[in-house]
Amino acid sequence: xxxxxxxxxxxxxxxxxxxxxxxxxxGDFDHRRAILSVESIRDQKNINLEIIVSEQGDFPKLKxxxxxxxxxxxxKHTPSDKLSDFNPGLIRNLAIANSVGEFVYTNDADVLFLNxxxxxxxINLLRTNPLLVLHRPPMRRLPIENFEEFWALxxxxxxxxxxELLDLSQKH
Numbered sequence: 340x341x342x343x344x345x346x347x348x349x350x351x352x353x354x355x356x357x358x359x360x361x362x363x364x365x366g367d368f369d370h371r372r373a374i375l376s377v378e379s380i381r382d383q384k385n386i387n388l389e390i391i392v393s394e395q396g397d398f399p400k401l402k403x404x405x406x407x408x409x410x411x412x413x414x415k416h417t418p419s420d421k422l423s424d425f426n427p428g429l430i431r432n433l434a435i436a437n438s439v440g441e442f443v444y445t446n447d448a449d450v451l452f453l454n455x456x457x458x459x460x461x462i463n464l465l466r467t468n469p470l471l472v473l474h475r476p477p478m479r480r481l482p483i484e485n486f487e488e489f490w491a492l493x494x495x496x497x498x499x500x501x502x503e504l505l506d507l508s509q510k511h
Contacts, residue, residue, distance in 0.1 A: 359440030
């Protein structure tokens with residue numbers, strides 16, 4: 340079996356202006372959270388996007404649940420008795436190796452973009468100052484006890500309405 344290190348990158352065609360957003364997920368991760376994350380990425384404005392979901396697990400669980408146009412990669416992984424045998428770097432790198440964007444943004448599968456222009460604003464900053472280093476924006480955690488209500492609202496009214504109705508009054 341070939342590894343990512345064996346891939347020949349000399350003929351990879353990079354698409355100028357394209358942002359590849361990489362979303363690695365593993366095993367029994369709540370796929371509804373990953374779907375919400377994908378929807379918030381698709382909700383980004385003024386940006387040309389490629390979304391790549393890279394899943395590692397015993398069998399593909401998310402592929403059929405993803406919207407059309409999302410690139411999907413799967414890496415077989417059978418858990419061992421070790422608690423920490425998951426390799427998030429492997430599936431993240433697999434997605435990056437299969438991206439064609441001029442820019443790559445790695446996102447966690449449970450992170451939603453609150454600002455619809457976050458990626459566009461970041462790319463504009465990088466274009467004006469290529470030496471700039473960007474970092475993730477401040478985040479709010481959605482408590483697990485509020486997830487079912489948020490999921491139902493997002494399914495009924497869409498991800499943007501669900502995000503706009505979040506209580507952002509807490510500091511974290």
